[in-house]
Amino acid sequence: MKNTTALFKALAHQTRLRILCLLLDGEVCVCQIMAILSLPQSTASRHLAILKNAGLVEDRRDGTWAHYSLARNCSPLAGQLLEVLGEHLPHTNIGAEDCQKLSEALQKKDCA
Template identity: 90%
Template sequence: MKKTTALFKALAHQTRLRILCLLLDGEVCVCQIMAVLGLPQSTASRHLAILKNAGLVEDRRDGTWSHYSLARNGSPLASQLLEVLGENLPHTTIGAKDCQKLAEALQKKNCA
């Protein structure tokens, strides 16, 4: 039950839902998450750590930066929840705006 509770707690924050929305189309660098959401590095890292500990995302290091993606081998419940979120988050006003900002940031391909 602890894992299920952690999973739902991780989903119970708007910033973490916005991060998940950004990751729906694939791997994203933490610098791009910071830029799109207007977050300082420490805040972005804290939210990403919560999502990672809940089994929703995984990371990959590349020099100074970490790149995040949706967890491929999460629990069946996490996978089902990510599927439902993937069908709905991009259609919210904030989700659509965030995805547009991310598309623009990915075209620039630069991390600060």
């Protein structure tokens, strides 16, 4: 039950839901998250750490860059919640807008 509560705490913040929405289509680097959500670097990093600590996302290091993606081997509950969010977040106004921005940024290849 404690783990369950921790999981929902991690999801109980708009910024973190927006980050998860960005990760639905694949891994994204921190610099893109900062740019799209207009977050200070420390804030972006902290929210990502909270999601990672909850077992919702994982990171991959590539030199000085850090790429985040949805956790592949997450708990069954986390997996179900991510699935539900995957159906829902892209249909919200902010979620769709963020994903659109990410799509544009990927075409420009600002940060590969």
